Amino acid sequence: MCLGVPMQVVEHDGITARCEAKGIERSVSLFLLQHEDIKPGDHVMVHVGYAIQKMTAEDAKISWELLDEMLTEEELMGNA
Amino acid sequence: MTDARTWLERIRALPLEGKIRVMNVCGGHERSISMAGLRGALPPEIELIPGPGCPVCVCPEEDIYTAVQLAMRPDTILVAFGDMLRVPCNAPKNEPRTLEQARAAGGEVRPVASPSEARRIANENPDKEVVFFAAGFETTTAPVAGLVAEGIPANMSVLLSGRLTWPAVAMLLDSETPGFDALIAPGHVSAIMGPEEWTFVPEKHGIPSSVSGFETPSLLASLYSVLRQYLDGKAFLDNTYINVAKPGGNPTARRLLDMTMDVVDSTWRGIGTIPASGFALKPAYAEHDALVRFQIDPKQARKRIGEMPPGCDCARVVLGKLYPNQCALYGKACTPRNPIGPCMVSDEGACHIWWSSGVRPDTPQEAVSAHY
Numbered sequence: 001m002c003l004g005v006p007m008q009v010v011e012h013d014g015i016t017a018r019c020e021a022k023g024i025e026r027s028v029s030l031f032l033l034q035h036e037d038i039k040p041g042d043h044v045m046v047h048v049g050y051a052i053q054k055m056t057a058e059d060a061k062i063s064w065e066l067l068d069e070m071l072t073e074e075e076l077m078g079n080a
Numbered sequence: 081m082t083d084a085r086t087w088l089e090r091i092r093a094l095p096l097e098g099k100i101r102v103m104n105v106c107g108g109h110e111r112s113i114s115m116a117g118l119r120g121a122l123p124p125e126i127e128l129i130p131g132p133g134c135p136v137c138v139c140p141e142e143d144i145y146t147a148v149q150l151a152m153r154p155d156t157i158l159v160a161f162g163d164m165l166r167v168p169c170n171a172p173k174n175e176p177r178t179l180e181q182a183r184a185a186g187g188e189v190r191p192v193a194s195p196s197e198a199r200r201i202a203n204e205n206p207d208k209e210v211v212f213f214a215a216g217f218e219t220t221t222a223p224v225a226g227l228v229a230e231g232i233p234a235n236m237s238v239l240l241s242g243r244l245t246w247p248a249v250a251m252l253l254d255s256e257t258p259g260f261d262a263l264i265a266p267g268h269v270s271a272i273m274g275p276e277e278w279t280f281v282p283e284k285h286g287i288p289s290s291v292s293g294f295e296t297p298s299l300l301a302s303l304y305s306v307l308r309q310y311l312d313g314k315a316f317l318d319n320t321y322i323n324v325a326k327p328g329g330n331p332t333a334r335r336l337l338d339m340t341m342d343v344v345d346s347t348w349r350g351i352g353t354i355p356a357s358g359f360a361l362k363p364a365y366a367e368h369d370a371l372v373r374f375q376i377d378p379k380q381a382r383k384r385i386g387e388m389p390p391g392c393d394c395a396r397v398v399l400g401k402l403y404p405n406q407c408a409l410y411g412k413a414c415t416p417r418n419p420i421g422p423c424m425v426s427d428e429g430a431c432h433i434w435w436s437s438g439v440r441p442d443t444p445q446e447a448v449s450a451h452y
Contacts, residue, residue: 004219004268029196031226034332045271045324048161048216049194050223052333053271053324059293066112066295 004047005067006060011040019046022064087300088121094307096125101259102306103400105245106133106266107428108294114437116296126307129260129400130433132248132348136163136426137398139215140347143241144169146376147213148176150239151187153374157205158182159198160213161220162191163426166419168389179213195227202236211370215241219268221341221359222333228340228361232368239370242359243346245269246277251354252399253285259400262288262306264299267321274329275319282315293321340365349422350395394421397430404431404439411441 007019012030017038019028029050030038036054038044043060044051104110110130113119119128132138144167151158158179165179176182183189188208192198195212202210210233214224221242228238245266252258265278275291282289288309292302301320309315319325328334337359346358361369370376392414393407404410404423414420416432423429 027196029194029223029226031230032222032330032333032336035330045268047219047268048223049196050226052219052222052268052330053326055324059323062295062297063293069115 004045004052004063006043006055006063007046007051008060009038009040009042009044012038017044017051019044019051082297082301084296084300087297087304091126091300091304091307092123094123094304094311096123096307096311098125099127100125100261100307100310101127101129102262102264102303103129103131103260104133104264104266104292105131105249106264106269107426107430107433108268109133109264109266109292109299110430111428111433112294112296112299114433116299117437118296118299122303126303130397130404130430131252131260131400132245132351132398133266134398134423134426134428134430135216135220135243136161136167137394137422137429138243138248138348138351139164139167139241139422140349141169142347142378143213143215143239144179145171146371147179147211147239148182148187149376150211150213150370150374151179151182151189152176152185153187153209156209156211157188157190157201158211158213159190159192159201161215162193163428164213164215165189165191166425167422168420170389195223199227199232199236202233206233206235208235210236211239211374212236213239213241213370217243217245217266217269218272218337222272222330222337225333225336225340228365228368229336237368237370237373238361240341240359240361242341243348244343244357244359246280247354247357248348248351249278249281251351251357253281253287258285258287260287262310263290264302264306265289265291265317267291267293267298267325270319270321270325270329272330272333274327274334275317275325276327279317282309282317286315288315290318291321291325293324348398351399389420392421394423394429394431397423403445404434405441405443405445407431411435 007021010018198212288306290302290305305318341359366372396402419425423431
């Protein structure tokens with residue numbers, strides 16, 4: 001559950017954002033980032049549907065590389 | 081950013097002697113370590129120990145028993161993170177032992193990936209009671225606090241099984257045999273609560289520590305840091321995930337946790353009660369607290385506090401005292417397809433992670449160290 005997914009904000013209404021990662025869009029709550037100024041194009045770390053921190057584009061990219069590696073490994077190992 | 085290969089070279093160049101045991105306290109870290117095969121790439125002196133980093137694994141039986149009982153009420157929809165559905169509790173014969181079995185027996189159980197989904201289900205089913213069984217560490221409990229603070233539907237309540245991670249590490253360190261020499265502290269817990277929560281580890285116990293991200297370069301940078309600290313005899317709290325685990329954590333999340341929840345003594349499955357280690361909804365939110373709303377008799381539920389299923393060594397795995405494949409059930413009676421204990425159920429359980437990484441019961445311990 002603690003494995004977050006970095007996503008890019010496409011647009012938001014202040015409380016909920018439409019976020020994108022790898023072509024997949026999700027509705028993400030910004031309720032825990034009330035102290036941040038979030039703009040379209042920003043990257044956020046998303047955990048159970050809530051953005052928990054703003055992050056840099058570079059950090060988001062590195063996190064995605066890790067997730068890609070893990071997904072590939074799990075497919076190879078037949079995760080069951 | 082320095083890449084993984086460079087960090088590995090720096091670690092290999094360190095004058096290590098004897099065994100140095102480094103514990104992680106996050107299932108996400110253990111997954112990264114196992115999937116990247118880090119144990120095999122590191123010098124043999126370094127022992128990487130998975131610690132109490134799986135919220136599903138430490139969720140007490142009484143909470144699962146209560147969730148199963150609520151799921152069997154005809155007027156109720158029980159909503160839980162998918163990981164929780166197959167975790168067993170001790171129940172009388174012929175009664176469901178898991179939420180999955182409760183569903184098969186006619187209870188309405190729905191897996192969700194987010195507290196927002198739980199709220200949507202409540203809004204879509206106004207004639208039903210919707211109970212959100214929320215088990216998790218600070219990273220998951222903060223969004224639950226957000227949900228409660230934002231306002232939840234009248235027909236919705238929360239069965240909260242939230243836990244704080246640092247008290248489990250404090251308990252290990254206060255014990256006679258902590259079992260580790262350095263600590264990799266959890267990145268996303270620190271993103272919420274602030275990395276400062278972990279300063280007690282080096283300052284009170286002299287144990288080298290570093291908050292880490294989940295990518296291999298961040299993990300190796302943290303590992304290099306704690307090894308250097310160990311060799312230099314100077315323990316402090318480092319942070320290699322500074323852009324996400326920011327000083328002070330997430331101020332909104334912390335404010336909402338303070339606003340909606342109290343920190344209380346809590347039971348950890350197979351471990352017992354750890355002081356000030358869990359979250360409970362504040363009395364102001366009692367109408368949305370499933371324990372109050374359904375008048376759960378704690379004495380009845382607490383009867384369910386049992387040991388692990390016979391032969392299951394999950395508790396010792398969670399405490400870092402035993403490697404997953406040293407459990408007699410690992411890969412024999414207990415596999416992800418037919419799990420006996422929670423460590424094999426959850427994606428974040430050390431047993432599940434090791435199995436997914438290819439460790440089998442007949443894999444020799446030297447090979448585990450060499451390849452995984």
